[in-house]
Each structure stands twice: as C-alpha cells, then as structure tokens.
Amino acid sequence: MIVIATPQRRRAMWPAARIVGAALVLIVALLALLGSVVVPGDPFAQSLVKALAGPDPAAPLGYDHLGRSIFHRLVDALWLSPVIALAAVATAGSAGLALGTLAAALGGWVERGLVILADALLALPGLLLVLIVLAMVPGTALGFWAGLSLVLWVEFFRLTRAATREVLASPAVQASRLLGFGPIYLFRAHIWPEIAPMMLTAAAFGTATAIMAIAALGFVHVGMRAPTPELGLMMVELLPYWREAPLALLSPVIATFALLLGLTLLAGSRKS
C-alpha cells in the first residue's frame, strides 16, 4: 500500500491575473507620472526636420509626422484619458450608489421612475450618448466627463439596487432595525460591505470602458481635437505613416492595450 499524501494546496491571497493587471496599470501610471520628469520635453514643440525620425535621447520613442516627440505626447495622453475616465467613474459611481440605495430602500414610485430612466439610457448606444452630450457641452474634456458619467452610472445603479434589495430583505437587517439602528448604520454595516467589492470591480471596468470610448471617438475625429495629445487621435494621425514609422504608431497602441488589459485583469479576477 503506497500512501501518497495530497500536497497542501492553499489559495493565494491575490491570483496571478490580478498581480499582472496591477503591474500593468502601475507601469502605465508611472510612465504618465514620471515620464516628463525623467526625460524633460514639450509634447507640442514641432520640428519638421525630424518628422518621423527614429528615437534619440530627447525623444525615446521617436517623432511623429510633425516632428513632435511621441514619448512626450504619449505621457500627456496617458494623463488626459485616465483623469477624465476616473472623474467620470467617480461621479457615476457615487450617483449610481446613492440612487441605487435610495431606489431599493424607498421602493414605490421613486424606484420605478429611476429604473425606467436607467433602462431608457441603457437602450441608447453609449458612444452615441457621449456624442450628443459632447455637442451640447462646451469644452471637450468637460463634455466627455458629463457624457461618460451619464452612460456609466446605470451599471452602478443596477448593481447597487439589486444587492441592496437583497441585503435589506435579510434577517440581519431586520434584527438591526428591531434593535433600533437607523438607515445610516444599516448602510455602513450591512449594505456597503456587501457592495464594496462589486463597486470596485465595476469601477475598474468602467474606467476601461471610458478610456476606450475617449480613444474610439478620438480615432474617428469626433472626440478630442488636434493638437491635444490623445490616444485615439495619435493612432489615427500616425496611421498613414505605419510603413515609415511603425514604432510611432505602435507606441499609443501598446500603451492603450496595456492600460485596458491591466484594468480588465484587475477587475475580472475577483476572489470567488
């Protein structure tokens, strides 16, 4: 009789996918934060002599068709989209959280009205909604923030409402109510701990969606206007020169891909 002991299999605190995701996001963030400190330079300075030239010490990723440093434009672009995206996610998250909790707690007409509004917004294509808002709001960054917030809150609202309804119907909440706890305590002790992990996941996905939306609209020339460095805009500007300067085109593509992949991995690999 051979005795084979099962090896000890203990679950790691962080799954590998999440570590990779966090590392990718961290790398992109470091690039955005420290890029222009390590290699000082101006993303708008043109020098047509250097158009589409390869990398040199002043421009580690080479030059675009107008002779601007790709590296510095990329660093700038990696500031712009994430900041707009994070602002939109923060607004949408808090609005969704507040309205979702309110809908679940109050029920009745408040809930029905909010659900109808959310469903109506869900029926519209997100990019179209952002475009409409962009046309109405002066200032592209502000327009993106408003439009994306309007698209993203629905997800947070739906998640919060579903989870809160379940929590509020539980014996634990009934017990707390009998003991005399008020709505603020119920939210803090019962609802928030249950929805916080979901909210973080939704926030990471939402940030990725927002960055992608900004890049997609930039790519079709209806988002950020030139000469603002923006990921989608950079790609479309450099697309005609893919043969002459492949590195110039690949830089924004790789940066966008790394950022989106990182956010998705961070969001998707929730502990079961």
Add this chain to the structure above:
Amino acid sequence: MSLLKAEDVTVLDGGAPLLQPLSLHLDPGEPLVILGETGSGKSLLAQALMGTLPPELTARGRVAIAGRVLDTGSPDRFRGLWGREIGVLPQEPWLSLDPLMRARAQVAETHALVRGLPRGEAAARAQADLAALGLAGAERRYPHELSGGMAQRVAIAAARAGGGRIVIADEPTKGLDAGRRDDVASLLLSEMGDTGGLLVITHDLALARRLGGRLIVLRSGAVVEQGPSRHVFAAPQDAYTREFLAADPENWSARTPWAGMEPAVVSARDLAVSRGGRSLFAGISLRIAPGRIFGVTGPSGCGKSSLGDALLGLIPPDRGTVTRRPGDHPHAMQKLYQDPVAAFPRKRSIGQTLADTVAVSGGNSADVDGLLDRLGLDPTLLGRRPGAVSGGELQRLSLLRVLLRSPSFVFTDEPTSRLDPISQARVIRLLTEISEKDGVALMLVSHYAALIRNTADTVLSLDAAGTAAISEPATFGTPVAEALT
C-alpha cells in the same frame, strides 16, 4: 460481506489531527449512524470516506469499497465511485437540485450520464424511480413547485440512479419538522432495503433512534462509544453519551405550571394573518406575561413564525389588534432567529456589532463582559466574524445582543432547530433562566412538540389548516376555553 470497510481513517489539518484513527464497516441492510455534536468531526469522516475533503485537509487510512482498496490520502481515486457505488444525499437537498430542471430530468440525467443509458430509457427509468417513491404526477414539476419532502425524495432518486448501493446522508433532517423527519427515516430505510448500505451522519437523536442499526458516538474527533443502537440508547456506557441522550427534549423534565395574572407584556386579540394571499390563521387571541414562556408549535408552513412577526409589527395583520404594555421603550420587543449566522452583519466582527448595539442602546461596554460571563461565552469569540463561530455559540451571542437592549419581550423563532442536542439544551436552559430572572416574556416557536411541551407555560398548537388550540402543558391537549379562537 461488508459493502464498505474503512480502516484507521484519520483526518489531519497540517499536523494536527481532527479525527483520530477510526475503523468501521457497513453491512447490507444494517444502517450505521454516526452521532455527534457540531464540531465532533462526523462530517469530516464522511468526507474522508467519499474523498471530498477540502484540499487543505489531509486524510490517511484505507477504504475498501466494491472489491477495491483505496487510500483516503489520494482522494482523486474516489471519483470513479461517486454515483456508481456511493450515492450522496447532501444536506438540505432542495438546494442541491437544479432549479431550472424538472424533477424527472434531474433523475434521468444520472441514468443517462452515469450509467450511460440512452435518453429514452433513462427517462423511462427515472419515471419508474419517481413513481416508486410516490412521486407519480410530480415528474414534470420544477423544484420550487415541490414541497421540501418531495424535493428530498427527488434528490434521493437522483443520488441512487447511478446504481450506487451505498447511500451516505449528511444531516438529512436538518431543519425538518417531526413529521417530515420520520418520513425521511422511513424513506432512507426502505431505499436501503436488505442489500443496500446506509451511512447517516446526524445529531438528531430521534432520527438515530428510528433508524436503529449500529451507532458510533463521536466527540472531538474520537469515538466515545459504539454498538447496536438499541443497546446504546437503552444503557449508554459513557458519561458523554448519557449527557447527549439526556439533552433530548423528550427526556427533559416538564416545567412547573404557572398560576397568576400579571399584566401582559404583549397581547393580541382576534388576530388574522395571511401570506402571499393565503390565509395562515384567523381569530387568535393571546396574552404573554413577564417571565413567562409562550410556546407555539405546529408543522412547517402553518404560520408559527408569521404569528411572532405580526406581534413584533414586522408584518401587518389582516385583522385584529396587537397591544404592547404601555411605558415600554420602543425597542423592547426583540427577535432571535432560526439561523443565527444570517442575523448578524456578515462582514463585521461580532465584537464590533455588539459594541454598536451597546452604543445605540446607550449602555456601557461592561454590560457585554457581564453577559458573556452569564451566557458562558469565551471573550475571544468577539474577534471573529459570524461565519466562523459555531451555531450554538452564535445563538447565545444573538441572545446577548438582544439582552443589551433590555427587552421586555423576545420572539424566539426556532432558535435551536439547527443546533445539536447539547447546544440546544444549553440555549433553551439559558432562555428559560433569563426569562425568569429578568422578567422577560418569551414566545418560543418550535416544530418540536416535546421541546415546547417541556419548556413553555402555555402552548399554542397550530395546524396546517390554520386551526389553533391553546393549552397549559399540565393539561396538554385539553384547550383552555377562555383563550380560544
């Protein structure tokens, strides 16, 4: 010839043994019951025998099933036996059925996939299995359309469809009322027949007594006593077994009846409650005085819990009035829940929750220490989350939380139906003691008639048709005319 023979089965957590070496054998036609309180290691034993231990635990020992000798240390080898040799009846089987599948399809699936029968034949076999269990006519129903007992029978049919001669049932009567418990016992016995094997893991003394066969009593991972059930029940040798058997509500001494008419803490007049459009009961009048225990008993679904919820004002009655004692503070009416884990904030430490309760009721934190002592609870439990505390301890912690509010009335809704007999006896003893000393009016709801009979001052029996009878246990069965419907 034994169907299953286990030798020196041990379960280890790292280096620490959770289950001492144990040998057993399972013979055809003779049930084997493993009896033990929560944490005695009885479920670990079953998992080791099936090869389903959680990966962080290791098992040692040999198991011989169907002419094959397997090592419990390599659980992957057991996979081939599942369904074919061993059928497992999980706890609360209605949760293990696929909610989107009709009854017959659940059983036919095992026939088709485990036995490899063609679809048509599998369906016909499943039909016959269900008919044999008295489920003819229910084969096209979904699990939510089945009663708990029917769902249990479907689960048994599915567990047996693979042709396994051995059935392992882990707490098959958890949360069931007395009538349903007897049904499950007879069902398990008839399924076993003369050739099958039956291993039942339970803390339910009534079930163990009904099943008969042989009995193994476990305590903290070690065998305390074993032998034929009849002998163990008639003349337990070990002190622990005696304590365990004495904890059975059937063996409790009855409470001295109450005479006196203090003003009621809560009273109801002509109460009628319905749920989901179905009338549960009507015309119930009752009064509960301080320091007294008002027992409510009846089969599941008769509206016992709804009566308590109506008294607490949690559900509106259709008719009738509930009157509270004037002058009580607004949170003086409290509730203890059947499943204490579900009654605490899941992700907060118990100590934190209790501190919050102290804060909201304007007490001071020394109250918690005093009550911990009084309820025999270890202060280290406060650092844990509700999921990491045993049911008995958590129910006492729920009681502690409720007492922090200095209640005048507590509705205890099946407070011990998920506890083993020893924890149950302890919780009920504490409830009785607190009710007497602090003058708390208790409403004790339980499906367990013996428990109510031996604990309550006044008993209200409800039946499924919504008929109610109030009686004093001393004259159990003869209704008191004054309090009647």
